Amino acid sequence: MPVLSPELREEAERIKARYPAGRERSAVLPLLYLVQSVQGWVTREGLQEVGELLALTTAEVEAVASFYTMLRLRPTGTHLVSVCTNLSCALRGANEVFETAHEACDVAHGDERSPDGLFTVHEEECLGACDAAPVVQVDFANHDLVSPDRMRELAEELRAGRVPEPSRGAAPRDFRHASSILAGVEWAG
Amino acid sequence: MTTGVTKVVTATWDDPDVLGLDGYMSRGGYKGLRAALGMTPAEVIDVVKASGLRGRGGAGFPTGVKWSFVPQTTGKPTYVVANFDESEPGTFNNREIVEREPHRFLEGVAIAAYAVQSHTAFVYCRGEFLWPGQILDAAIREAYAKGVFGGSVLGSRYELDVVLHRGAGAYICGEETALLSSLEGYRGQPRLRPPFPAVEGLYACPTVINNVETLANVPSIMTNGAEWFAKIGPEKSPGTKLFSVSGKVERAGNYEVPMGTPLRTLLDEHAGGVLAGSRLKAWTPGGSSTPMLTDEHVDVALDFESVAAAGSLLGTGAIIVMDESDCIVEATRRLVQFYAHESCGKCTPCREGTWWVSRVLARIEHGYGRPEDLPLLDELGRNILFKAFCALADGAVSPIQSSLRYFRDEYEAHIAERRCPFSGKGPGRVVEGEPSLSEALT
Numbered sequence: 001m002p003v004l005s006p007e008l009r010e011e012a013e014r015i016k017a018r019y020p021a022g023r024e025r026s027a028v029l030p031l032l033y034l035v036q037s038v039q040g041w042v043t044r045e046g047l048q049e050v051g052e053l054l055a056l057t058t059a060e061v062e063a064v065a066s067f068y069t070m071l072r073l074r075p076t077g078t079h080l081v082s083v084c085t086n087l088s089c090a091l092r093g094a095n096e097v098f099e100t101a102h103e104a105c106d107v108a109h110g111d112e113r114s115p116d117g118l119f120t121v122h123e124e125e126c127l128g129a130c131d132a133a134p135v136v137q138v139d140f141a142n143h144d145l146v147s148p149d150r151m152r153e154l155a156e157e158l159r160a161g162r163v164p165e166p167s168r169g170a171a172p173r174d175f176r177h178a179s180s181i182l183a184g185v186e187w188a189g
Numbered sequence: 190m191t192t193g194v195t196k197v198v199t200a201t202w203d204d205p206d207v208l209g210l211d212g213y214m215s216r217g218g219y220k221g222l223r224a225a226l227g228m229t230p231a232e233v234i235d236v237v238k239a240s241g242l243r244g245r246g247g248a249g250f251p252t253g254v255k256w257s258f259v260p261q262t263t264g265k266p267t268y269v270v271a272n273f274d275e276s277e278p279g280t281f282n283n284r285e286i287v288e289r290e291p292h293r294f295l296e297g298v299a300i301a302a303y304a305v306q307s308h309t310a311f312v313y314c315r316g317e318f319l320w321p322g323q324i325l326d327a328a329i330r331e332a333y334a335k336g337v338f339g340g341s342v343l344g345s346r347y348e349l350d351v352v353l354h355r356g357a358g359a360y361i362c363g364e365e366t367a368l369l370s371s372l373e374g375y376r377g378q379p380r381l382r383p384p385f386p387a388v389e390g391l392y393a394c395p396t397v398i399n400n401v402e403t404l405a406n407v408p409s410i411m412t413n414g415a416e417w418f419a420k421i422g423p424e425k426s427p428g429t430k431l432f433s434v435s436g437k438v439e440r441a442g443n444y445e446v447p448m449g450t451p452l453r454t455l456l457d458e459h460a461g462g463v464l465a466g467s468r469l470k471a472w473t474p475g476g477s478s479t480p481m482l483t484d485e486h487v488d489v490a491l492d493f494e495s496v497a498a499a500g501s502l503l504g505t506g507a508i509i510v511m512d513e514s515d516c517i518v519e520a521t522r523r524l525v526q527f528y529a530h531e532s533c534g535k536c537t538p539c540r541e542g543t544w545w546v547s548r549v550l551a552r553i554e555h556g557y558g559r560p561e562d563l564p565l566l567d568e569l570g571r572n573i574l575f576k577a578f579c580a581l582a583d584g585a586v587s588p589i590q591s592s593l594r595y596f597r598d599e600y601e602a603h604i605a606e607r608r609c610p611f612s613g614k615g616p617g618r619v620v621e622g623e624p625s626l627s628e629a630l631t
Contacts, residue, residue: 018352020266020309023392025374029357054374067376067533068357070316082317086278087477087523088435088509125360125527126278126477127317130435130509131442140319168288169320178319182355184326 003035003049011185012053018184025054028064030183032071037180041072069122070182077113077120079158080175081105082137083151085123088130093147097134098123100148104155118159120175132167139178141166194421197429198405199445202289208324210331213292219337221411225300226345233304237407239415241427246272246363246400247475247504249426249493252407256397258387259305265394269302269310270372273325273401274356274363276315277476278527279507282431282443283401287321290405291328295351297404299342300411302349305397309350313368316356326353360531364579365398367533378533379579402431422448426492430503436472436510437464449490452508456487460510467512471595475504477524478584480591481511501591516611517596518603521588522550528585539582542573546589556615558604566593566600 004012012031019026031053035046042065044058051061065071072080083098098121102109105119113120129135132144138154144167146154157164163171172178180186206212213219225233238253259267271294275283286294302310312329314322329351332338342349354372361367362377369391371377390396406428410418419427426448432455435441439461446455452472456462463469469484474491479502482489489499496503511520529543546569552558566589574586593600599610608615 018354020392023373026354026372028374029355029371032357033355064374064376068316068359070356070358085523086527087520088279088441090520090523091436091509091511091515124317125530126276126280128275128281128284128315130279130281130433130507133435133441137317137319140317142320166320169323172319181319181323182316182357184353184355 003038003043003046008034008038008185011183015184016053025056028054028056028061029068029071030185032061032065033179033183034185036071037176037183037185040078040176041074041076072120075113075117076175077105078118078174078176080120080122080137080139080178081154082122082124082127082140084125084127084129084133084135084137086126088126089133089135092133094134096148097136097146097151100151101136101155104152119155138164138166139172139175140182141169141171141178143167194417195429195447196445197409197418197421198286198293198402198431199289199443200409201293207290207292210292210328210335210337213290217412218292218408219296219343221408222296222299222303222337223343224411225303226343226347230304230306233300233411236415237304237410240410240418241415241425242403242406242410242418243426243428243493244400245402245406245430245505247277247478247502249503252399252403255387255399256301256304258385259395259397260388261306263395266309267305267307268391268394268396269298269305269307270368270391270396270398271298271310271312271401271404272363272365272368272398273312273314273318273321274368275318275401276360276363277478277505277507278524279433279435279473279476279509280505281433281435282506284318284321285443286401286405286431287318287325291324292332293408294401294405295325295328295332297399297407298351299338299349300407301397301399301404303342303347305395307397308348309352311352311354311372311391313362313372314353314355316358322353322355329353359533360527361533361579361581364581367579368398369396376533378535381578423490423492423494425494426503430491430506432491433505433507434460434510435508437467437512437515438462438510439464449492449495451488451490453487455491455508456510463510463512467514469510470513470515471511471517471520471592473504473507473509474501476507477509477527478502478580478587479504480587481595482591483595502587514611516554516609517592517599518550518554519609519611521592522547522554524588525550525585528581532581532585536577536582538573538576539578539585542569542582543585545569546573546585553600553603554609554614556603556606556608556617557620558600558607560604562604563593563597563600
């Protein structure tokens with residue numbers, strides 16, 4: 001069973017066409033986002049299909065994918081909770097928020113994913129929103145000035161099946177939806 | 190400062206309608222591009238050169254000079270790549286420029302592309318900037334729909350395609366040659382220079398790479414003239430700077446002031462002073478990669494030359510403020526952890542050195558430090574600085590060396606007291622042998 005449906009294969013060709021003829025390898029990141037948007041992480045089959053689309057070996061694709069933190073090569077929660085703990089956020093209480101995120105999302109230290117598969121908690125480097133420290137992203141949507149209490153509320157809302165309102169912009173439904181936006185192909189799946 | 194102009198990049202931010210193309214045009218938007226299209230590309234480069242605009246991404250290289258390095262005789266296409274991989278800790282001005290007024294930046298992209306006779310421009314947008322990327326995506330579509338980009342730019346015979354490319358989480362891709370590797374579909378590892386990107390950049394073709402804030406300055410220069418711009422701020426660093434102020438301040442945010450404005454003004458008149466009336470202890474002038482300064486430096490003019498003379502770098506103009514309650518050892522440890530995480534792994538001094546330094550700093554912070562750790566940190570710093578391929582490693586050394594220079598007594602107190610004097614963490618007594626990782630980190 002291929003990862004990409006015939007419709008998404010057509011999208012994949014459109015992604016390749018963003019780049020100059022003969023330079024289609026540039027499409028490797030958006031294509032990896034596209035397979036991630038189908039499976040919720042980048043599986044071996046996903047790597048293979050991206051390789052086929054670009055005439056690269058699976059190893060070449062994996063070498064690229066393993067370099068970038070936003071391409072997840074391990075099973076990942078429905079929602080990715082990223083807590084910035086870099087200096088500007090740390091100065092405003094981020095370490096406590098990071099601790100709370102583990103507890104509220106039921107993710108043990110050392111584990112990345114909750115037993116129910118709902119959450120992955122990730123320690124994030126600077127998210128470029130230090131005026132709103134501490135900053136948390138839920139599926140890459142920003143939440144500003146997050147206190148430990150607010151972190152618990154975010155987890156509760158997600159658990160109840162609601163998408164919390166981000167501080168700016170529109171929130172993706174989940175990590176897969178965020179990945180499709182990053183691929184530049186918003187699809188309903 | 191010789192003129193009253195203090196706002197360039199944020200001049201129309203009071204108007205929320207500048208988010209869209211029509212609103213931007215109603216405030217004079219795309220007049221700069223129109224002016225450029227009425228000149229030859231070489232004339233456009235001359236205007237930007239004469240303005241004295243210098244790159245805002247950290248290095249401060251003159252923008253017009255950079256553009257003039259692009260050869261037009263290679264028979265290859267020429268590319269413009271806008272670096273929107275904003276990831277330097279403490280830096281968030283590019284993001285706000287794009288979130289509030291994406292067309293000011295895109296107009297700068299188009300002018301740069303025309304100046305170097307490029308017909309394809311890429312915007313490399315940091316992956317984590319999901320929403321800013323969506324804003325840019327919509328703005329680019331709108332610019333195509335309204336004839337600003339595409340086959341006939343503003344009705345002229347000039348063609349330009351603008352492509353949004355999203356990164357995937359790697360600080361190193363802000364380094365221009367690593368960015369090119371990433372855009373070409375490879376791991377984001379830096380490349381040897383020369384050849385410089387101007388000659389052999391994207392796809393081995395002549396390429397100009399500029400930061401978002403740099404490009405956002407260009408439209409006003411084309412509209413108001415080089416002389417208008419050159420008169421703002423100090424002679425050698427003309428223009429304004431959009432400073433990102435964060436950490437222990439009352440009102441964190443981006444503040445645009447003329448280059449050369451001292452921290453005292455920025456802090457007291459814009460950011461509302463140090464948080465809760467506390468005392469300033471340390472600050473970075475240009476993000477985590479620039480050596481930290483202290484309360485003795487509050488009157489240093491924030492421009493490229495003056496900050497360098499004070500022993501640091503203007504960098505991205507990202508000011509992270511720490512107050513008297515903040516532990517410098519812990520702050521340094523956290524910053525070095527960042528470099529250890531973000532090292533691309535290509536060079537041993539960076540890959541191994543940052544990891545070892547972060548271990549030693551963790552040991553000291555948690556009360557297990559030894560007196561010989563301080564000379565060890567000095568030595569590790571010396572063996573990383575200028576020993577690696579790109580500036581990431583040098584950036585890692587900035588907090589190490591500057592904190593040891595100004596706050597050595599804090600390190601010594603940690604080691605003497607066997608705990609962190611600020612958090613109280615640590616055994617508070619001599620412990621024989623190397624602590625286990627779990628011991629050292631509790």
